[in-house]
Amino acid sequence: MTSCVITGAGIAGLLAGRALAGAGWRVTLLDKGFRPGGRMATRRIGAAVFDHGAQFFTVRDPAFGSLVQSWTTSGLVDEWCRGFNADADGHGRYRAAAGMNSIPAALAEGLTILSGFRVDAIRPLNGRWAIHGSGQTLEANALILTPPVPQSLAIVDAGQVRIPSRLRDKLESIQYARCLAALVELREPSELPAPGAIRPAQGPIAWLADNQIKGISSSPALTIHTTPEFSEAYWDTPDAELARIILRTLPQFTEATPAGCTWHRWRYSQPALVHPQRALRIDDPAPLVFAGDAFGGPRVEGAALSGLAAARMVLEG
Ligand SMILES: Cc1cc2nc3c(=O)[nH]c(=O)nc-3n(C[C@H](O)[C@H](O)[C@H](O)COP(=O)(O)OP(=O)(O)OC[C@H]3O[C@@H](n4cnc5c(N)ncnc54)[C@H](O)[C@@H]3O)c2cc1C
Structure with missing residues (x-):
């Protein structure tokens, strides 16, 4: 049977994995995290539940639309709203009823996933790929890399795999914004106006949402994302100092009292910057495909479409 190893069990890797497994391939997903999902992340702290990575997703492409239709029918997701403050452009914003991570958790069912497996290096081996990490070596006919591009390039470089310089330059040009996320438990309901999320026009906060109003937490639970500029400037600031800076801005949005803040x-x-192709295939010595949101577009939908494109590229032979 033909085999494929997929590094990364975020939405791109999971959808690639499902497509290949459905076509009869032996698929193994490897993820350094302790559960699938990557940036579609949900965390519980006491009674409070927080989506702390992706907050919602939009649908523009029909292929993604039909997937989302099936998730809607099964009750996994529903439409949250049609935009936030001035951003109400009429496009549906979808939420997952049990938190964003419930989507990758559902997609992971039936797949072989080795969690807590950090891929360190890949090397060509007899016309196949050898994948090294966590004290083990796996082999496969094809390999898909879905981590953020700098992390994928580190894996490639550690095994001294040569990428044509024309392609390499494009990959190296892909940079990512940082984001500091605060998970703030509240003593009282936030009373944020519907739909329970705000994108402030100025200041250090880019996004503030109450997961209780969103419908995923039984107690008031704010997710705060700071702007890329603030996140870059304050990246190494100790948590307590960060909390002091951010929580003093809270009275602009809610009178509720913070009970705890986790970063x-x-x-x-x-x-x-996004690569112009939905996935990038290199054939030396066997298919190696770069995928993820840096290829399909910087959001959940883009990552999903990139994962599907990566699977098609592998299936092309
Ligand atoms: C704070 C924040 C807010 C966001 N808000 C939104 C939003 O509201 N709407 C929206 O549509 N999108 C949003 N996004 C973007 C969205 O989450 C991503 O575009 C999408 O989830 C990316 O999926 P992916 O599969 O490409 O990558 P990821 O989800 O990052 O998956 C890559 C996986 O690779 C694994 N990995 C990395 N290195 C290794 C290694 N060496 N070995 C093994 N495994 C490895 C990681 O653990 C990870 O699970 C947000 C992201 C963040 C962080």
């Missing part, structure tokens, strides 16, 4: 640092939050 998550997204080093690769969203790509600032």
Whole structure:
């Protein structure tokens, strides 16, 4: 049976994995995280539940639209709203009823996924790929890399795999914005206006949402994302100092009292520049495909479409 190893079990890797497994391939997904999902992340702190990576998704492409239709029918997702403050452009914003991570959790069902497996290097081996990491070596006929591009390039470089310089320059030009995410438990309901999320026009906060109003948390739970500029400037600031700076801006939005603040640092939050192709295939010595949101577009839909394109490229033989 033909085999494919997919590094990364975010939405791009999971959809590529499902497509290849459906075509009869032996597929193994490897992810350094302890559960699938990558940036589609949900975290519980006490009674509070937070989406702390992707907050919602939009649908523009019919291929993604039909997937989302099936998720809607099964009750996995529903439309949250049609935009936030001045941004109400009429496009549906979808949420996952049990938090964003429930989507990758559902997609992972039936797939072989080795969680906690950090891929360190890949090397050509007898016309196939050898994949090294976490004290093990796997072999496969084809390989898909879906981590953020700098992380994929580190894996390629560690095995001294040569990428034609024309392609390499394009990959190296893909940079990502950082994002500091605050998960703030509140003592009282936030009373944010519907739909429970705000994009402030100025200041250090780019996004503020109440996961209780969004419908995924039984207690008031704010997710705050700081702007790319603030995140870059304050990346190494200790958590307590960050909390002091950000929480003092909270009275502009809510009178509720914070009961706790936990930080998550997204080093690769969203790509600032996207590769013109949905996935990039290199054939030496066997198919090696770069995929993820840096190829399909800097959001959930783009990553999903990139994963599907990567699977098609592998199936082309
Ligand atoms: C703060 C934030 C807010 C966002 N908001 C939105 C939003 O509202 N709407 C929207 O549509 N999109 C949003 N996005 C973007 C969206 O989350 C991503 O575009 C999408 O989830 C990317 O999916 P992916 O599969 O390409 O990558 P990822 O989800 O990053 O998956 C890559 C996987 O590779 C794994 N990995 C990395 N290196 C290795 C290694 N060496 N070995 C093994 N595994 C490895 C990682 O653990 C990860 O699970 C947001 C992202 C962030 C961070």
